[in-house]
Amino acid sequence: MGIVIxxxxxxxxxxxxxxxxxxxxxLWLYPYFLSIEQVGLFRLIQSSAYLLATFGQIGLGQSLVKxxxxxxxxxxxxxxxxxxxxxxxxxxxxxxxxFRESIVSYFSKESALFVDYFQVxxxxxxxxxxxxxxxxxxxxxxRIVIPxxxxxxxxxxxxxxxxxxxxxxxxxxxxxxxSLLGVYGLVFxxxxxxxxxxxxxxxxxxxxxxxxxxxxxxxxxxxxxxxxAGGTQIILQIDSIMISGALGLEATGVYxxxxxxxxxxxxxxxxxxxxxxxxxxxxxxxxxxAAVKKLYQQTSINQMIIGSLLLIGIWANLDSIYSFIPNNExxxxxxxxxxxxxxxxxxxxxxxxxxxxxVMSKYYRFNVLAVSLLAVLTIVLNxxxxxxxxxxxAAVASFISMLIFNIxxxxxxxxxxKIQPFTLSxxxxxxIAGLTLVVNYAIPKLDNIYLDLLIRSSTITAVLIGLxxxxxxxTELNQVLENGFSxxxxxx
Numbered sequence: 001m002g003i004v005i006x007x008x009x010x011x012x013x014x015x016x017x018x019x020x021x022x023x024x025x026x027l028w029l030y031p032y033f034l035s036i037e038q039v040g041l042f043r044l045i046q047s048s049a050y051l052l053a054t055f056g057q058i059g060l061g062q063s064l065v066k067x068x069x070x071x072x073x074x075x076x077x078x079x080x081x082x083x084x085x086x087x088x089x090x091x092x093x094x095x096x097x098x099f100r101e102s103i104v105s106y107f108s109k110e111s112a113l114f115v116d117y118f119q120v121x122x123x124x125x126x127x128x129x130x131x132x133x134x135x136x137x138x139x140x141x142x143r144i145v146i147p148x149x150x151x152x153x154x155x156x157x158x159x160x161x162x163x164x165x166x167x168x169x170x171x172x173x174x175x176x177x178x179s180l181l182g183v184y185g186l187v188f189x190x191x192x193x194x195x196x197x198x199x200x201x202x203x204x205x206x207x208x209x210x211x212x213x214x215x216x217x218x219x220x221x222x223x224x225x226x227x228x229a230g231g232t233q234i235i236l237q238i239d240s241i242m243i244s245g246a247l248g249l250e251a252t253g254v255y256x257x258x259x260x261x262x263x264x265x266x267x268x269x270x271x272x273x274x275x276x277x278x279x280x281x282x283x284x285x286x287x288x289x290a291a292v293k294k295l296y297q298q299t300s301i302n303q304m305i306i307g308s309l310l311l312i313g314i315w316a317n318l319d320s321i322y323s324f325i326p327n328n329e330x331x332x333x334x335x336x337x338x339x340x341x342x343x344x345x346x347x348x349x350x351x352x353x354x355x356x357x358x359v360m361s362k363y364y365r366f367n368v369l370a371v372s373l374l375a376v377l378t379i380v381l382n383x384x385x386x387x388x389x390x391x392x393x394a395a396v397a398s399f400i401s402m403l404i405f406n407i408x409x410x411x412x413x414x415x416x417x418k419i420q421p422f423t424l425s426x427x428x429x430x431x432i433a434g435l436t437l438v439v440n441y442a443i444p445k446l447d448n449i450y451l452d453l454l455i456r457s458s459t460i461t462a463v464l465i466g467l468x469x470x471x472x473x474x475t476e477l478n479q480v481l482e483n484g485f486s487x488x489x490x491x492x
Contacts, residue, residue, distance in 0.1 A: 010145050015267040018152030025160055026260045032326040033167035037113070040252030044114050044244045045180065047237040048121045053128035054233040056092035059225030060084050061136035062359060063218045065277060066225075068140035069285050071214070075202040078137055085133050089126045096122060110248040117177050127184035134191045137200070139278050146194050148271065150187045158183040224368045228359065231371030235378045235401050239394040242382045247390065255391045258334025261321060262341030262395075265310040269303050269349045276353050280360045292357060293419040300352030300421030301429065301474050307349040308433040309464050311342045313457055316440045320453045333391065340395035344402040351406040352421040354413050366412055374405040425473045432473070436464040 030039045060081050071077045096103070096118075107114045114121075135147040162179040165171045171179070195201035240259070244252045276295055283291040314321070318338060322328050358367045378401040385393030414420050440460055446452035468474065469481055 014145065014148045015152050015271055018156055019264055019267060021153060021156040021160060022260065025156055025163065027257060027321075027325050029160065029163045029167070031257070031328075031331065033163055036253035036330055037249040038173065038253070039256055040111075040244060040249030041113055041117070041177075043240055043256040044111065044249065044252055045117060045121050045124065045177065047240040048114075049124040049128055051230075051233045051237045051241070052092055052096075052121065052125040053132065054229050055095075055226065056088040056125055057085060057129045057132060057226070057229070058088040058091075059222030059227075059229060060088065061132050062225035062229065063222040064133065064136045065140050065281055066221055066360065067214070067218060068137075068278075069282060072140070078133075079202065081133055081137075082130065085129045089129055092125065093122060106245050110246065111244040111252075113249060114244065120177055120180060124180050124184050127181070127188050131184070131188040131191060134188070134195060134201075138191070138195070139275070140281075141200060142275060142278055144271065144275055147191055150190050150194075154187045154190060155183060158186060221364065224365050225359070228364075228367040228371045231368075231375035234375040235371075235398070235405065238375075238378055239382060239398050242379075242386060243391060243394055246386050251391055254331050254334045255337060255394065257325065257331045258337035258391070258395070259341055261314060261318075262338040263345060264314065265307045265342050266345040266349060268306045269345075272299055272303060273353055273356055277356045277360065280353065280356050284360050284362075289417065289419070292417070296352050296354070296357060296413075296419055296421050297423055298352075298474075298476060300350060301423070301425055302476055303349035303352065304346075304426065304429055305464075305468055305474055305477060307346045308429070308436075309461065311346050312433065312436055312440060312464070313460050314342060315339060316456050316460060317453050320449045323449055336392050337395040340392070340399045344395075344399035347399070347403045347406055350421075351410055354406065354409040354421065357413055357417070358409060361416075363412070363416055367409075370405065370408045370412070374401055374408070377401055377404065428471055429468060429473050432464060432467045432471070435467070436460055439463050 030042070034042065064078070064081050068077075103118065104115050131151075135151070138144060138147045162171075162176055162183060165179075166173060166176040192201060240252055240255060243255055276299055280292060280295060283289075283295070315338075318335065322332060322335070325331055355367065358364060358370075378397060381397035381400060382394055385397045387393075389396065410420065440456065443456055443459060446455065465477075465481075469478055472478060
């Protein structure tokens with residue numbers, strides 16, 4: 001677990017630096033420089049691109065991680081996967097042409113502006129496909145810091161520059177939209193150059209391994225992964241897309257701001273699961289179920305601690321957070337959206353690496369069924385709740401879907417492996433989180449926003465982390481804190 005902690009801490013630091021930049025972008029520059037409709041279009045293009053990229057990738061990223069332990073000596077393996085990504089994009093373009101009329105019909109009434117920039121969405125999806133394949137390769141090498149640096153900071157810094165250029169009228173709004181190609185293109189090139197410099201990006205193209213029957217297993221696993229990942233992306237992205245189609249780009253703009261605030265809590269999970277996926281693949285390859293169980297429980301409690309701290313902190317300070325947003329009156333309708341999005345992400349974090357365990361095991365096919373059912377459920381819930389409750393309905397649909405999804409995976413992992421992520425420490429921590437929430441409501445509201453934010457956040461952190469440390473809820477957290485204390489004492 002040492003490498004997990006080390007890489008995860010570094011990646012989490014990067015992630016939250018990215019969040020800080022993202023905060024400037026989404027919660028200040030977007031509302032300041034863009035209209036609500038333009039904010040919605042920006043979000044819709046990127047949400048759609050990520051969804052399309054998942055299908056265009058045809059499961060190759062997960063296949064790379066799955067088969068890397070046995071193919072790492074094959075210098076042509078990565079190149080073959082990248083070429084596969086190009087072929088996947090071609091299939092994506094053909095599908096877009098076939099369903100063009102349906103796409104136009106769905107968005108033309110409430111979000112006609114998106115139709116004009118659909119080609120940008122497709123091209124961005126291609127760049128995402130190639131970047132994610134290289135990112136998967138980096139995970140297999142247990143090196144996630146640089147990919148995370150490029151994705152979490154690089155993307156946002158470049159977006160910031162583009163927004164500033166637009167805000168000061170150096171470029172038009174059309175140029176701003178097309179600048180997304182440059183933003184995602186530079187990030188992809190950056191990762192490729194880094195891997196090349198490190199000697200991990202061979203230019204050799206060899207399909208020799210395909211003759212040994214490996215291609216059949218790669219294709220089978222890739223197709224199942226495609227359906228699974230596609231369903232997951234539907235769960236993650238379909239809310240913004242359906243809001244745009246049903247309510248328009250302005251509603252998507254309000255939802256974007258709220259979603260960004262709520263989704264902040266999942267940043268640590270992304271870093272932890274990235275490195276854990278590679279370790280799980282190695283553990284299953286060795287048949288080491290003790291290591292799988294240990295990772296399962298460690299990721300669950302550590303993610304619960306971090307996620308709960310952030311959720312309570314955000315909810316306690318939400319009035320202050322919204323007060324910093326330019327033209328905030330237009331975005332206040334997303335207040336409750338933040339809560340349900342955050343609750344959905346917390347439920348996902350609490351169940352640890354249940355999805356990764358299924359994907360890396362011989363039962364990976366179950367993931368297809370679970371994700372497919374949940375994707376359908378998400379769409380159905382959105383169809384029911386968005387017309388009735390607007391953007392809050394979309395957030396509730398997201399929360400319910402995520403919770404059911406994880407309960408299904410939890411039940412399956414238990415039935416097949418007789419392991420589960422929860423321990424006595426889980427119960428203890430839930431009580432700690434509840435007490436922390438009570439303490440927050442006991443703190444009087446101060447007129448000075450900055451002072452209130454400081455005191456409230458400090459108190460919440462001190463109570464939750466202090467009690468978690470004292471009761472030894474997480475060995476990994478205690479180790480990190482004690483190492484920090486030792487360094488502080490050593491510096492004196």
